[in-house]
Amino acid sequence: MKQWWYCLLVVLLALPLGAAEMPLNMTQGVTDISGKVYDLHMTILYICCAIGLVVFGIMIYSMIYHRKSKGAVAANFHESTKVEIAWTVIPFIILIAMAIPATKTLIAMEDPSNADLTIKITGSQWKWHYSYFDKDIEFYSTLSTPREQIDGDQTKGENYLLEVDKPLVLPINRKVRFLMTSDDVIHSWWVPAFAVKKDANPGFINEAWTRIDKPGIYRGQCAELCGKDHGFMPIVVNALSEADFDNWLIEQKQLVKTEAAEAAASMSQTLSLVDLNQQGEQVYLARCAACHQPNGAGLPGVFPSLIGSPIIKGPVEEHLNIVINGKPGTAMQAFAKQISAQEIAAVITYERNAWGNDSGDVVQAADVGNFSNNSAISPKPATEAADTAAINNVAETLTETTPQAAEAIGKIVTPEELPTLTMEQLMAEGEQVYAATCAACHQPTGTGIPGAFPSLIASPVVTGPISGHIDIVMHGKPGTAMQAFSRQLSPQQMAAVITYERNAWGNNSGDAVQPADVASHGQ
Template sequence: MPLNMTQGVTDISQQVFDLHMTIFYICVVIGIIVFGVMFWAIIHHRQSRGAVAASFHESTKVEILWTLIPFVILIVMAIPATKTLLAMEDTSKPDLTILITGSQWKWHYSYFDQEVEYFSLLATSPAQIANEREKRDNYLLEVDRPLILPIGQKVRFLITSQDVIHSWWVPAFAVKKDANPGFINEAWTRIEEPGIYRGQCAELCGKDHGFMPIVVIAKTQVEYEEWLQTTKVAQQQAREEEQRLLDMQMPMDELMALGEKTYQARCAVCHQAAGQGIPGAFPALAGQGLSVDKSKKLEHISIVVHGKTGTAMQAFGPQLSLKELAAVITYERNAWGNDTGDTVQAAEVQAVLNGENL
């Protein structure tokens, strides 16, 4: 493990590293001088050599000197520090702007003027976390959908949160900004080298704080444009597919299969893999748990779609597709002994999203 901070891959990160080393060397010189004088005085003025302590009251010259020297040192340190801090905060004239929203425990990326947005979640499997499978090299630092950025362009980040305080931190970019609910903080970067760069939430944001990584893939401009167009087409097709789903009736087995997969990826972290929940924190869903009886079907859909005020239950309507929402609610209503026997279809979820039938 390196003992020093990373030099990073951007001009700003290099400036931060250079500033760090400049201050470090100044402190080393001060330490050598101060301790050198101190040990010299101890050795050459020890009692065994017959040294007699001097008797004096004060020296105006000495007081001026030991006030002036630290002042000059601080000014010397402040000039490059101020220059670097001003450069870090200069988000003007960006080539690309991305809104980053933190939530427990995932990141949402929205590309301004591009009609591209998606959530980025931890990709490390629960089996690795539970030590049931060998951990990969990037354990807890891998995601399902990384942030894709072009090299050579100034990218501005608008960073906020929808629940608690998070912090978006990528050391290679020298970017670390808090995501505060109701506020927007700004940061920026210009990546010079293609590659994969990893970070994580640097603010203690809840029980799964350690499961909120960041992965950025920097591509050449050509590769970035190809990815952007492919993603636009894919998201447009997904929207069209959702509209077709409104007229379809998905079978129970298909809903249950997709629902289990979605539940394990999105819900199990709080409600646990078998729906048993965590007493005092997250309610159990197993055995006729939260709103799974047949008379509360719409309430169940509403809680999953809109969340529940005053609790840690998030609104999954903006996070999952209609198909995934219908599937996961169907799964919760028929797994672990709930056995309601009913299915939830995309049209029912859409009605709740639109505020109908409530």
């Protein structure tokens, strides 16, 4: 009998020693929470193994030593109070022993308070959008695995389907709070090394957090069946030291200025049809091929074909509109903030000339900016120079969205030059801006989410001075999820959404905030 106990002791001691090296076991991760989750996992596993050994050991022992061939005679009794008490109390004690550490770990996992940095994560088919609160930094992160590897024409790389063009950059030793939502269907942001896995639901905000212990590259992916390219939506996190992260923030702000200057310069460039097609093909494969397929044929009943489609063959304005603004109620996203005007021009040119469409249309970056400023355009031949008026119109558009771009062009719009809108116009535009930008947190009905996001119905900000309302929309509120929208929305959009909030859901203030009010407040 002693040999059995020795064997059992060896098994129990061997499991912890080899668990960390088991390829199928849970990884330990690089955060305090992931360590707690791993320890909890191993504790429960050992308890389950011990229970299994005891139960099956007794069963095997009983079958061997109490078999009929040995002359064993079964006891003839019914209803043992002691046995019933034992098999009720012992499992209860085991469950309590498991529940206490599990509850402590779950409570710690759901406590995002006192965060040093807040990042909004928005999932969309099939990319992630990261927005750093109070940092004026936001970008999209998409799969960067070459199409040739996906199609099997090249050898698959080490990080096949787990590599992106722009990773999420985080500091170590700082608490980072994540706010997760979705633009379309349910996604799930999952990074095993952080023990973070949280659903991103359209119209709702879920919270999670992490504090990374050591620098490195950590990979994850969408863990929800979010559509046909569910497996093509990776997550890459680059964890930097605190000093390196602060330097990265400075570099990103400088990068915004550089990109704005480049965007401004692109407005005066006239590219040939060949150059536009080459660039457009690259943009198409990276951004559009997931839905419309590399050959433009789409997926019947799901994503429309671009070969001879009414949009491709129709007026350029309609093509620009759907690429820039998307199509509500469908999977067609708005790409105005995802790619540059030059890239939009290139991909539209490519689509209008690829797969036998052969329209001969050439769309330049200035045309995209001109359309964004609500001016009609017509296709230009490849040799026609960019129009000076178009550049000025683009300057006005960029002034509203990125001050650096306007500064690069040398044209600043003054409050006096901004339009004066009627209450009906402000409310109509404000409702659209609210639904696209604010409803994820404050809900479409303005009721917010108690304990997380305040209601806007008769709130002190909405019913208080207009200047206070403008200030919080423009500059956000440090220490909360309310981000600054001064670089995300134009003065007209901010004026419209403020007017809408002050008059919707029974607020009925009668206040009409004009774009000039917002622009003057920012000076």
